[in-house]
Amino acid sequence: MESLSHIIEIAKNFKGLKRKIEIGEITAILGEHEYDDAGFIDMGGINIVVSTDGITEDLVKSDPWFAGYYSVLVNVNDVVVKGARPMGYVNVMSGSRESRLKMAQGIKAGLDKYGLKLLKGHTHPDSSYEAIDAAVVGIAKRVAKGNTARPGDDVVMAVDLDGSFGVKGWVKCFDSTLKKGSSELGKMLDSIISAVELGLVKASRDISAPGILGSLAMLCEASSVGAEVDAGKIPRPDGNAISEWFISYPAMGFIFASDDESLVPRLREAGFSACVVGKFNDTKKISVGLGGDRRIFMDLSRESVFGVH
DSSP states (O other), X not given: OOOHHHHHHHHHTOHHHHGGGGHHHHHHHHTOOOOOSOEEEEOSSOEEEEEEEEOOHHHHHHOHHHHHHHHHHHHHHHHHTTTOEEEEEEEEEESOHHHHHHHXXXXXXXXXXXXXXXXXXXXXXXXXXXXXXXXXXXEESSOXXXXXXXXXXXXXXXXXXXXXXXXXXXXXXXXXSTTSOHHHHHHHHHHHHHHHHXXXXXXXXXXXXXXXXXXXXXXXXXXXXXXEEEGGGSOOOTTOOHHHHTTEEETTEEEEXXXXXXXXXXXXXXXXXXXXXXXXXXXXXXXXXXXXXXXXXXXTTTOOSSSOO
16 A cells, blocks of 8 residues: 555656646736636626636647647536536647647547537647647636635545546546547536536536646635545545556546535536545645545645745
8 A cells, every 4th residue: 555655745746736836927927816727707697707728748749639639628627617518619729730630630529529619710830839729618607716615615526437547648647538428428517517506516626737636735725725635535446546546637527615415416426436535624734644644735824836925
């Protein structure tokens, strides 16, 4: 069995988490301090929710089709976890003709699977690099923000474990979507949207490139709270080491703050492996337990994911 100190060390030094520290310098200039998965505009009874994200260059180079597909998926997750129904997609593609064509094929597969409309695209055919950057627009009746977790709320994690690894670089993707049809995926995503609409979710964030603990740390820092979680309760594929899983990118993984007992069974009914894995608290420390051991992953009174200290 892995030691908790080893698990913490791997997760703390993971590139996907450490690179987030660069955000602070940019937000200091732009004046944006919510650090959420997506932004929204309240139009009076309806919210326009928008997320933008880029795919790492090594993934684009190694598998441009997959990069194109995931440029849809990652942005869909970002708006869905806020409670929005994804509607439209835009992108900017850069690279060689061969790479761009493969990216376009992956994008088309993603648009078809998630039922999105291509609103606009732009192409750089003469760039010196390979890249795909994209955004998704959604509509929400109610928005679950990423900075509203409060002490005493449950830490709920929901992951689709019906998948497999396809390592493409430092981002270790655990995909559970390619083999699923649109209706099955739609049911799972609808369970999140409806939970937000019903007020079962107080705050939310998807599990992304910083890994499970890193994504939890982002939610905690944005909310100015700490959390105490049990590593053994976090949904995990059979036969997978905790240290490896904690730095993986599950295609369908989400973290919620909730005080409603009906959230977990609702997510399980839709196909997620969901569990209350801990509690948010007022310490600003993220504490992880495993067996009889407990250690601090981050002390947000002295450290920052976003580089704002």
